[in-house]
Amino acid sequence: MGTVDRALVRDVSAIALASGVVGVSFGALAVSAGMPVWLALFMSVVVFAGGSQFVAVGVVAAGGSPVAAVLAGLLLNARHLPFGLAVADVLGRRWPTRLLGAHLMVDESVAFALAQPDLARRRAAYWWCSGLLFVGWNLGVTVGSVAGSTVGDPATLGLDAAFPASLLALLLPGLLPPRKEPAPAGTPSSDDAVARAKATRARHVALVGAVIALVTTPLLPAGVPILLALLAVGVALR
Amino acid sequence: MTVLWILVLAAGTYAFRLAGPLLSERLHVSSRAQELMSLATIAMLSALVATATLTASGGFSGWARPAGVLVGAVLAWRRLPFVVVVAASALAAAGLRLAGLP
Structure with missing residues (x-):
């Protein structure tokens, strides 16, 4: 394992651990909503999308129909389609890696891949992040569903802040103007100007996307505001 | 289900x-x-x-969570290691809740 990979695995382990603890609370919620332990774990392995699992189990626990639960979950997961377009090069053209990599696609691994400078590192980041999150999440769900309703709320540990903070930390370098190198005398290079313009476009798109999602969240079902945020790409087309 | x-x-x-x-x-x-x-x-x-x-759930999350994320954002902007950013944001939110902030 190279030094790059070692740093990567350390970073990814932190969010896999956080996701594992959230998995513990999902397991506890699922069994307290009447699901057997094996079914909670089965759901986590075959769906592997935490947000939609909480929503689906929550809808049924609140007395909703399974159809409503599945639709709410699917609406939340529709964002994986545009994510998949963005990481298609990471998954490559070989069928086994493509089929497996698609199942393991999560917000964190897409963000981790996006933050890397070249294809080799994008691939390493995507697979390490997806793989460790899969292990962490499902171990967590196993522990939580066996331990049952004695498990506390992950918010007590502040883990609800860890998820957005980790995505933001991955996004931020792409949104800020490139760091000033100790510049040799003369005019700034055109590479620098291109990178600067790219970061500015990314910043505008990020801000508009965040505003669209925040304004529409009280009005629309969960998941739709995230898809509407795609309209923000329009500000880069001018 | x-x-x-x-x-x-x-x-x-x-x-x-x-x-x-x-x-x-x-x-x-x-x-x-x-x-x-x-x-x-x-x-x-x-x-x-x-x-x-x-x-x-469609409403405001309360102050502890955004405060924790803000702590993480400042540390990320200061280019501190990713693990520190994630841990600090969780600790800040947990600490504020312990102090009684919703």
């Missing part, structure tokens, strides 16, 4: 996940389109950051 409904959710989710890689093979992707796709990802990830920071 029965096994059947879980399988429907799993199949639909997998279809969304696999559609991107399959579609991108059919489309001939120019470098301009490639940049737009990474901008689309940035738009959705930042929308996720904003809603996961400030909202809970």
